[in-house]
Amino acid sequence: MSISSVPSADDSDSTPSITHANKIADKAVKQVAKKVSQKKPLPKVLPHHSEEIDVQAMPQVLGRLTKLAVRYPWHCVFAILAALGAAVFNLLMPLLLGHAVDQAGHLLVNAKLGADVVRNALLTTGALIVLVCAVRGILTGLQGYLGETLAQKVGYDLRMAFYEKLQRLSFSYHDKIHTGDLIARGMLDLEGVRAFLEFGVLRVITLTLLLGVGSWRLLSIDVTLGLLALSFVPFVAWNAARTGLRLRVSWQRLQKMMSEMTLNMEENLQGVRVVRAFTSRLHEMAKFDKISDIALRLSNQRITERMGNMSAMVLAYYTSMALVLWVGGQRVANGSLTVGSLTEFLTFITILQLPLRQIGMIVNASARATGSGARLFEVLDTDPEIKDAPSAHDLKIDQGLLRFESVSFAYGNGPNDRTVLKDISFEVKKGDVLGIVGAPGSGKSTLAHLIPRFYEVSSGRITIDGQDVRSLTLSSLRSAVSLVQQENFLFDTSVHNNVAYSEPQAGEERVIEAASVAQIHEHVEQLPKGYTTRVGERGVALSGGQRQRMTIARGLLDQPSILVLDDSTAAIDPATEQRVRAALQSSLQNTATIIIAHRLSSLKHADQIIVLDEGRIVERGSHAELSAAGGRYAELWSLQNRGAQEGLTGSTVSAAINNNNVEFAS
Ligand SMILES: Nc1ncnc2c1ncn2[C@@H]1O[C@H](COP(=O)(O)OP(=O)(O)OP(=O)(O)O)[C@@H](O)[C@H]1O
Numbered sequence: 001m002s003i004s005s006v007p008s009a010d011d012s013d014s015t016p017s018i019t020h021a022n023k024i025a026d027k028a029v030k031q032v033a034k035k036v037s038q039k040k041p042l043p044k045v046l047p048h049h050s051e052e053i054d055v056q057a058m059p060q061v062l063g064r065l066t067k068l069a070v071r072y073p074w075h076c077v078f079a080i081l082a083a084l085g086a087a088v089f090n091l092l093m094p095l096l097l098g099h100a101v102d103q104a105g106h107l108l109v110n111a112k113l114g115a116d117v118v119r120n121a122l123l124t125t126g127a128l129i130v131l132v133c134a135v136r137g138i139l140t141g142l143q144g145y146l147g148e149t150l151a152q153k154v155g156y157d158l159r160m161a162f163y164e165k166l167q168r169l170s171f172s173y174h175d176k177i178h179t180g181d182l183i184a185r186g187m188l189d190l191e192g193v194r195a196f197l198e199f200g201v202l203r204v205i206t207l208t209l210l211l212g213v214g215s216w217r218l219l220s221i222d223v224t225l226g227l228l229a230l231s232f233v234p235f236v237a238w239n240a241a242r243t244g245l246r247l248r249v250s251w252q253r254l255q256k257m258m259s260e261m262t263l264n265m266e267e268n269l270q271g272v273r274v275v276r277a278f279t280s281r282l283h284e285m286a287k288f289d290k291i292s293d294i295a296l297r298l299s300n301q302r303i304t305e306r307m308g309n310m311s312a313m314v315l316a317y318y319t320s321m322a323l324v325l326w327v328g329g330q331r332v333a334n335g336s337l338t339v340g341s342l343t344e345f346l347t348f349i350t351i352l353q354l355p356l357r358q359i360g361m362i363v364n365a366s367a368r369a370t371g372s373g374a375r376l377f378e379v380l381d382t383d384p385e386i387k388d389a390p391s392a393h394d395l396k397i398d399q400g401l402l403r404f405e406s407v408s409f410a411y412g413n414g415p416n417d418r419t420v421l422k423d424i425s426f427e428v429k430k431g432d433v434l435g436i437v438g439a440p441g442s443g444k445s446t447l448a449h450l451i452p453r454f455y456e457v458s459s460g461r462i463t464i465d466g467q468d469v470r471s472l473t474l475s476s477l478r479s480a481v482s483l484v485q486q487e488n489f490l491f492d493t494s495v496h497n498n499v500a501y502s503e504p505q506a507g508e509e510r511v512i513e514a515a516s517v518a519q520i521h522e523h524v525e526q527l528p529k530g531y532t533t534r535v536g537e538r539g540v541a542l543s544g545g546q547r548q549r550m551t552i553a554r555g556l557l558d559q560p561s562i563l564v565l566d567d568s569t570a571a572i573d574p575a576t577e578q579r580v581r582a583a584l585q586s587s588l589q590n591t592a593t594i595i596i597a598h599r600l601s602s603l604k605h606a607d608q609i610i611v612l613d614e615g616r617i618v619e620r621g622s623h624a625e626l627s628a629a630g631g632r633y634a635e636l637w638s639l640q641n642r643g644a645q646e647g648l649t650g651s652t653v654s655a656a657i658n659n660n661n662v663e664f665a666s
Pocket residue numbers: 175411420438439440441442443444445446447486567
């Protein structure tokens with residue numbers, strides 16, 4: 001069954017026909033999903049792990065992470081002391097228990113001879129065991145507390161440094177990297193780094209001490225028995241490390257699937273209207289099912305791995321214990337070993353078991369922190385392409401004259417990167433309006449982005465009152481230039497906060513004034529809570545035109561010296577647009593305004609209009625001059641006018657023209 005032939009069941013209604021359609025659609029989803037997710041075997045986790053875990057980078061990345069913790073020296077010292085102390089008191093336990101068993105043996109054998117002395121000694125040992133246990137418990141708790149708080153502090157530092165870097169990275173960097181990827185780095189990778197600092201380092205210290213001192217003690221009592229007692233160590237250590245690594249690799253793959261699922265779901269939700277409009281439910285479900293199925297199989301693979309490893313380790317541990325009991329029991333029987341010493345061996349094996357099994361966790365945490373740390377450091381080490389020059393000064397506005405002098409621009413430096421703007425020169429001064437028209441992709445938005453220095457010109461220069469924008473501090477430049485972008489974005493907060501975004505402390509009168517110029521004030525007043533109404537996620541509670549007017553109001557708030565409206569009135573009806581333009585005219589006497597528009601009536605009153613074609617200025621002049629010149633502008637003007645006379649709105653005509661690229665086709 002083809003997807004398109006399936007009736008739409010997206011509007012859940014309880015009428016019988018729709019319920020029937022739902023059933024058909026559900027069946028079809030299953031069929032499509034089954035077809036798409038033809039089960040392919042999952043790739044083997046090892047030996048390809050080296051592709052996914054950069055073992056060579058491990059020392060460098062882990063070293064750098066550890067250095068971050070050393071910024072809290074006292075915290076580190078106390079955490080290490082607590083870890084060492086806990087290990088030492090742990091080591092005392094087998095010793096004391098062995099001793100107590102021997103004392104109890106003496107008590108049994110020499111019940112009459114000085115029994116009180118032996119009994120007292122036994123009581124003392126018992127009290128010591130309780131004390132050692134208590135101190136060990138306290139130190140272990142302290143180690144956990146200090147380790148975790150230290151890791152949290154480093155996590156906080158890294159999170160803030162990361163977020164701060166995100167605010168400064170250039171647009172060209174953001175163009176290259178997916179937003180979801182950056183969010184994952186800031187959240188998941190940071191968590192990976194934190195987990196390593198919390199568990200990894202301190203556990204290595206504890207384990208080394210336990211294993212070193214414990215082995216020496218056992219071998220010094222009886223070499224053969226000591227070797228038997230320690231025989232499970234290499235197997236468990238190797239197995240735990242190997243499993244840790246395998247689990248890490250499969251986790252990475254699982255995470256990849258998870259992020260694909262998130263992206264899929266995010267896109268589906270963001271484009272919910274498109275999905276519904278095109279009745280693409282089946283297709284969307286099948287896509288999701290494919291990834292979801294791989295995620296399920298990977299999870300199962302991980303469970304098998306973990307359980308198999310655990311069983312093998314438990315088996316090795318009990319085998320070792322049985323061997324010690326067998327050989328040690330014979331030694332006790334022939335008198336070459338005391339029962340106490342045998343107890344010491346067995347207790348030591350028990351104590352060593354847990355930290356040894358944790359080797360897997362340590363390896364896992366280290367591998368995770370290597371990848372996570374590397375990804376975090378990659379962002380942290382990136383130098384923003386656009387930043388204040390060492391000699392940068394604040395912008396000083398006098399005439400408010402913006403000039404483009406032979407500006408050319410390409411988005412990248414590579415040989416294949418197209419020059420998007422070529423030899424652009426114009427000027428616009430305070431109180432004047434410059435209009436820009438051009439086919440989609442002709443470079444209008446790109447030109448607008450160069451003014452607040454979102455990107456750096458490739459050649460030529462942009463000046464404001466003679467000052468090259470590259471010589472200015474970014475903060476002074478960007479507070480003088482207000483760019484109302486083509487893709488309007490609103491924060492999920494109140495109308496007031498959205499309008500007052502550039503200056504949160506701005507009073508109500510200023511917000512109302514800006515909203516009035518943008519012709520949105522009356523509408524806001526009708527909202528249930530006026531200016532305190534929340535606009536919803538990305539402004540979904542507003543219509544397209546209302547959102548545009550809100551963003552215009554935001555751009556007007558702090559009386560910019562240069563205002564750029566990038567297709568900001570496209571979704572506003574011509575009558576309202578007319579009112580916006582009239583209000584702008586009287587309130588922007590001290591502002592150089594650039595209006596980019598597809599609807600030519602928006603630009604009719606501009607002092608100068610430039611026509612862009614494939615990044616070049618092909619015509620320039622006032623509306624009257626350009627109309628008379630009989631060029632592309634005149635052609636487009638007559639086309640749009642004809643559309644208006646035939647009853648089509650300007651935007652409809654414009655959209656039709658833009659889609660077909662009629663007006664600027666050479
Ligand atoms: N971030 C980017 N990275 C690489 N190329 C880009 C980027 N943004 C735009 N472009 C390219 O630059 C050219 C000009 O794009 P621009 O957005 O400036 O066009 P526009 O004139 O504003 O179009 P529209 O009328 O559709 O808004 C297009 O070919 C586009 O593909």
